[in-house]
Amino acid sequence: MKNVLVLFAHPKFEHSKTNKALVDKIQHREGVTFHDLYERYPDFNIDLPKEKELLNTHDVIIWHHPFYWYNCPPLMKQWIDVVLEFNWAYGPKGNALQDKKCLNVITTGGTREVYCSSGNNHYSVNEFLRPFEQTARLCGMEYLPPFTVMGTHNLSKEDLEIHVNQYDQLISALQEDKAFKITKDCDFLNDTPLLKKIKTNER
Ligand SMILES: Cc1cc2nc3c(=O)[nH]c(=O)nc-3n(C[C@H](O)[C@H](O)[C@H](O)COP(=O)(O)O)c2cc1C
Structure with a gap:
C-alpha cells in the first residue's frame, strides 16, 4: 500500500x-x-529536516488548499520555496522525490464555467496550476490532474457530500496505486469513471 x-x-x-x-x-x-x-508552522518557520523526512517516507504527495488569488495560500508557497532544495529535490544530485506521485486538491469559489477562455477568469484551473505541474516535473515526480471542488459558495450539502466521498475514494485509489492510466486525458481526477460513479453515502 x-x-x-x-x-x-x-x-x-x-x-x-x-x-x-x-x-x-x-x-x-x-x-x-x-x-x-498553518497549525504546525503559524510563524512560517518550516522545519526542513522534518519535512524532508516526511517526503522521504511517502509515495504520494498532495498539495491540498483553497484557491486564493488563483494560487495557493502563502504558507504552501513558503513550504515549496524552503523544502524543495537544489541538489535534493532537483538539480544534478537532486533525486529525493523521483517517481513519487503528486497532485493538487483544491477548492474554488468560482464554478467550472467561469474557468475557461470565455468565462470571467479567462483561463482554466489547469492553466493556473501550471507552476505546480512544472515544479513536480522538475523534481522528477509524476503530476496527476487536480481533484477539485468548485463553486463552493453555492455548493449544496448533497453535492459537498459527493465530493467528500470522491476524495475518500481517490485516497483509496492512490493507496492501491491504481495507476490512473485513464487520467492522462482528464482535466480533473473528478472526471475519471472511478470517481464519477460515486454518489452520496456510497464507497
Ligand atoms: C483571500 C481569498 C482569495 C480567494 N481567491 C479565489 C480565487 O482566486 N478563485 C476562486 O475561485 N476563489 C477564490 N476564493 C474563494 C475560496 O477559494 C473559497 O472560499 C474556498 O475554497 C472555500 O473553502 P472553505 O470553505 O474551506 O474556506 C478566495 C477566497 C479568499 C478568502
Missing part, C-alpha cells in the same frame, strides 16, 4: 466549510499522514 502525505494549507480553517468536510473524511485514515501546515 502506498503512503499518502496530505500537505494542507488553509489560513482560516476555523471558518472553513468545504475543506473542513474534506479533511474530516480523510485525515485519520490508515496510511494517510495529514499535515496541517
Whole structure:
C-alpha cells in the first residue's frame, strides 16, 4: 500500500466549510499522514529536516488548499520555496522525490464555467496550476490532474457530500496505486469513471 502525505494549507480553517468536510473524511485514515501546515508552522518557520523526512517516507504527495488569488495560500508557497532544495529535490544530485506521485486538491469559489477562455477568469484551473505541474516535473515526480471542488459558495450539502466521498475514494485509489492510466486525458481526477460513479453515502 502506498503512503499518502496530505500537505494542507488553509489560513482560516476555523471558518472553513468545504475543506473542513474534506479533511474530516480523510485525515485519520490508515496510511494517510495529514499535515496541517498553518497549525504546525503559524510563524512560517518550516522545519526542513522534518519535512524532508516526511517526503522521504511517502509515495504520494498532495498539495491540498483553497484557491486564493488563483494560487495557493502563502504558507504552501513558503513550504515549496524552503523544502524543495537544489541538489535534493532537483538539480544534478537532486533525486529525493523521483517517481513519487503528486497532485493538487483544491477548492474554488468560482464554478467550472467561469474557468475557461470565455468565462470571467479567462483561463482554466489547469492553466493556473501550471507552476505546480512544472515544479513536480522538475523534481522528477509524476503530476496527476487536480481533484477539485468548485463553486463552493453555492455548493449544496448533497453535492459537498459527493465530493467528500470522491476524495475518500481517490485516497483509496492512490493507496492501491491504481495507476490512473485513464487520467492522462482528464482535466480533473473528478472526471475519471472511478470517481464519477460515486454518489452520496456510497464507497
Ligand atoms: C483571500 C481569498 C482569495 C480567494 N481567491 C479565489 C480565487 O482566486 N478563485 C476562486 O475561485 N476563489 C477564490 N476564493 C474563494 C475560496 O477559494 C473559497 O472560499 C474556498 O475554497 C472555500 O473553502 P472553505 O470553505 O474551506 O474556506 C478566495 C477566497 C479568499 C478568502
